[in-house]
Amino acid sequence: MNKPIIQIKDLKKRYDHGKITALNGLNLNIKRGEFVSIMGPSGSGKSTLLNMIGALDTPDSGQIMVNGIDLTVKKDLSQFRSQEIGFVFQMHNLIPNLNVLENVKIPMLEGNLNSKQMENRVMGLLKAVGLEDKIRQTPNKLSGGERQRVAIARALVNHPSIILADEPTGSLDSKTGDIILKLLRNLHEQENVTLVMVTHEPYVAKMADRIVYVLDGRVSKKGEQMLGPV
Amino acid sequence: MSYFSLILKNPFRNKTRNALAIVGIAVGIATIVALGLVTGGLKAATSETLKAGGSDLTVTEANSNFMSGTIDEARVNELSDISGVKNAAGVLRKTPTINNPVKGGFGSFSVNGIPRDKISVVDIDSVEGAMFSSGSKEIILGKTAAESLEKKVGDSINLFGESFTITGIFETGNIMYDGAAFTSLDTLQNITNSQGEVSTIYVQVYDDTNLTELSQNIEATYPNELTASSASALSDRINEGLGIIDSATWAISLLAIFIGGVGVVNTMIMSIYERTREIGVLKAVGWRSRRILGMIMGESIVLTLIAAVVGTVLGILAAEAGLSLLSGKISPAYSLDVFVRGFLVAILVGVLGGIYPAYRASRLPPTEALRYE
Incomplete structure (x- = not known):
């Protein structure tokens, strides 16, 4: 069977001088190429977990290995994020003065590809998300679903090992949300990328291969049983 | 789009605010350039006048x-x-x-x-x-x-x-x-x-004839009565007076650096506040802190360089207009030195004004930046 791409052991994180416990000894393994949904109530620690996997935040203790890299000891986490991770946020977070093409290209500016190679990769992805005819449009001219498709293309542009999606359909209507989820799922399969998605919607979570339920900063088996099989 | 084209593009996002910042800095640069051109023109005219005289x-x-x-x-x-x-x-x-x-x-x-x-x-x-x-x-x-x-x-x-x-x-x-x-x-x-x-x-x-010896001889023969000056000595005396304008130009340069610097800090900090989430995104997609620092510094310098161009044009117009009103015969002395000084001041303002906002942006924790409303 596949070796885990994400291995988390006894991960702890507290905020506000220790008054708020976000993660309380969380353990989790995610296999390469897996599509995992993370569910849990507000404040359970699911977004903190996603931020830890994406090296946007550091734990107080415990260990987190992603694709063989120990994030608790690695110094240059920006390089790791650039090469291994693609983020999709609830709010698309596109740069308003840049057009679709430029927004997707932004993560590539850290790399060494020439302009032609960048253009080819970006155009390929924009075709895959169905926006090849809107490359010169700025985000304010796009619908919510289109903006999220641009954000998905941006997340994939550097060939990451893992896509981390934080409530990617949270700001969309259900029909558009379904389209985005299907697109995410298809691209995860086509690009052979591990997909970890935080959601609080059970029907969204059930599109994944596996659901992980986080409660009080830990993975809860009870919660998973409550949700039933995927 | 490249990193540099992004730096060139960003200062034009909030046109009104940046235009005001540019005007503020440009006025300082215009003053430096205009004073430089006028002082140079006066010096050149003085020198011409003294050289044109047939006496030694x-x-x-x-x-x-x-x-x-x-x-x-x-x-x-x-x-x-x-x-x-x-x-x-x-x-x-x-x-x-x-x-x-x-x-x-x-x-x-x-x-x-x-x-x-x-x-x-x-x-x-x-x-x-x-x-x-x-x-x-x-x-x-x-x-x-x-x-x-x-x-x-x-x-x-x-x-x-x-x-x-x-x-x-x-x-x-x-x-x-x-x-x-x-x-x-x-x-x-x-x-x-x-x-x-x-x-x-x-x-x-x-x-x-040794002019210095002759001058000394005349002054010794008629003490407290006559003063003898060679054309170059007279030129030096007049230029000494014009040197006060030079000092004023430097004082104005320092003032321009200070006022312009405060303006740039204000503009760039406002820009960073508005773009906090965006900076969080750039960090999330893998941009290194020094790349963000460089981007903000670059934007600050682009802003002040535009101000330098505007200020130089305004300075030339002011010097031309001022001298033609005062005296149709004295024209501004165009020298590279005056323009270099204007642009150096602009770059200095850009660097000094951009350091703090750029440092702040580069140190923003990505999770906080992404949560910023």
Whole structure:
């Protein structure tokens, strides 16, 4: 069977001088190429977990290995994020003065590809998300679903090992949300990328291969049983 | 799109705010450039004027202004007898009251009295028309003065209550002389009750004469009475005065750096507040802190460079307009030095003003930046 791409052991994180416990000894393994949904109530620690996997935040203790890299000891986490991770946020977070093409290209500016190679990769992805005819449009001219498709293309542009999606359909209507989820799922399969998605919607979570339920900063088996099989 | 094109693009996001910041910095740069051009122009004009004079030494009354003062006319002949002196001419300078002031000269219109046979000492070699005659009420006008007073050869002009006939018009290239008039020394002395007086003695020397020694010799012979200055020494004295303007330019530069720097800090901090989430996204997609730092610094410098271009154009226009209003004959001295100074100040403002906002942006924790509303 596949070796885990994400291995988390006894991960702890507290905020506000220790008054708020976000993660309380969380353990989790995610296999390469897996599509995992993370569910849990507000404040359970699911977004903190996603931020830890994406090296946007550091734990107080415990260990987190992603694709063989120990994030608790690695110094240059920006390089790791650039090469291994693609983020999709609830709010698309596109740069308003840049057009679709430029927004997707932004993560590539850290790399060494020439302009032609960048253009080819970006155009390929924009075709895959169905926006090849809107490359010169700025985000304010796009619908919510289109903006999220641009954000998905941006997340994939550097060939990451893992896509981390934080409530990617949270700001969309259900029909558009379904389209985005299907697109995410298809691209995860086509690009052979591990997909970890935080959601609080059970029907969204059930599109994944596996659901992980986080409660009080830990993975809860009870919660998973409550949700039933995927 | 490249990293650099992104840096060039970002300052145009909030056009009004950035335009105001650019105007603020541009005014400072314009002041630096305009003062530099005007000071340079004045220095060049002074130097030209002093070089254009045919004399080697200018002797004036001790402790008096270069333009005023009174010397006993007998000193002219005494100076002529000093070893090394080839020729000496006493010039009496008087300022008549006239209705239309002369534009393009060094201030007011002056009438100079000089012996007819010594006119070459003030570098008037040729005259359109004819030279004035000794002891007559004839006068020659400098070209600038003639244009300004709308006079031509054959016209008459009323000066000191007497009517003079204009016999000639001359042009020397010396702003002071071209804006003035020359007549016979004794005529001017008589009608202004200045018999036996001159204002300045112009001295020509032989080629092998040591000017410094001669100056010292004159001043030692007539202590507390006469001061002798060579053209270069006079130029230095005038330039010393203009040096005050230079110092003012530097003081204004520092003020521009400070005010402009505060403006840039304010503009860039506002920009960063507005773009906090965006900076969080850039960190999330893998941008290193120093790349974000470089981007914000770059934007700050782009802003001030645009201000430098605008300020330079404004400075040139201000210098041209100012000098043409004050004096049509003095033009701004365009030198690379003035423009380099303007651009260096702009870059310095960009760097100093951009450091703090750029540092702040680069140190933003990505999770906090992404949560920012």
